[in-house]
Amino acid sequence: MFSWWTFLFQTINFFVVLYILYRLFFTPLKNIIQKRDESLKKRLEELQAGENELQEKEQRYQEKLKEIDTLKDKVLNTAREEAEEEKIRLLEKVDKELEKERQKQKSLQEHEREKVNSAIKEQSLRFSLDYIARFARELIDENIHQKLIEKFLHTLKSQETEEEIEALKKEIQTKAFKIKLTTPLKIEKETMHKIKEVLGDIFDTKALTIETFSDASLIGGIKLVIGNRIIDGSIAQVLTQLEDEAEKALQVEQ
Numbered sequence: 581m582f583s584w585w586t587f588l589f590q591t592i593n594f595f596v597v598l599y600i601l602y603r604l605f606f607t608p609l610k611n612i613i614q615k616r617d618e619s620l621k622k623r624l625e626e627l628q629a630g631e632n633e634l635q636e637k638e639q640r641y642q643e644k645l646k647e648i649d650t651l652k653d654k655v656l657n658t659a660r661e662e663a664e665e666e667k668i669r670l671l672e673k674v675d676k677e678l679e680k681e682r683q684k685q686k687s688l689q690e691h692e693r694e695k696v697n698s699a700i701k702e703q704s705l706r707f708s709l710d711y712i713a714r715f716a717r718e719l720i721d722e723n724i725h726q727k728l729i730e731k732f733l734h735t736l737k738s739q740e741t742e743e744e745i746e747a748l749k750k751e752i753q754t755k756a757f758k759i760k761l762t763t764p765l766k767i768e769k770e771t772m773h774k775i776k777e778v779l780g781d782i783f784d785t786k787a788l789t790i791e792t793f794s795d796a797s798l799i800g801g802i803k804l805v806i807g808n809r810i811i812d813g814s815i816a817q818v819l820t821q822l823e824d825e826a827e828k829a830l831q832v833e834q
């Protein structure tokens with residue numbers, strides 16, 4: 581049967597036990613739980629701080645990556661610009677070298693062309709002079725030879741007052757007057773007499789000796805040797821003068 585005293589006694593015991601448990605376990609347990617919560621909170625704060633630091637580091641890392649990318653682009657652009665400038669400089673240098681080589685080759689070609697033209701002109705001159713000499717040899721005869729001698733003597737008389745003739749006059753006064761006469765053809769006695777007469781008049785002397793020599797290379801006309809001086813009135817001398825004048829003209833053209 582239900583007993584209020586028993587119920588009351590059990591109730592009191594329950595509260596007593598509860599109080600004892602509260603005093604013995606609840607407060608320490610509460611403290612433990614509170615400390616654990618604080619520890620967890622601190623740990624969470626540390627984790628949050630670490631996460632924030634990681635985020636900051638990641639942000640700084642991303643910024644560094646951007647700076648590196650920017651620097652890389654800048655370096656690459658600078659390198660491209662320098663490479664392009666170097667390329668342009670090398671191309672300009674190559675162009676200059678090629679132009680220099682072209683000018684050199686052009687100069688060499690011009691020089692070779694001038695040499696060839698000069699050689700052609702010289703060969704033409706030689707051929708012309710040789711042709712004239714051969715033509716003169718075929719054309720010359722005693723009559724023409726006689727006329728050449730007469731013309732030579734006339735020219736010599738017209739030069740009587742020139743310095744060379746005056747020098748010869750002074751020279752022959754101090755030594756024996758002997759003339760060497762060279763001719764390609766035979767000279768008749770009358771012509772030889774006329775030569776002596778003209779030379780005697782020019783040099784104011786009747787006592788002169790003429791020694792005659794033959795040289796077919798003179799072609800026509802005569803050549804006189806008086807002491808160390810030569811007075812040449814031959815066709816060969818005329819051809820030589822023509823050759824000298826032509827060679828001088830070729831040198832002027834060059």
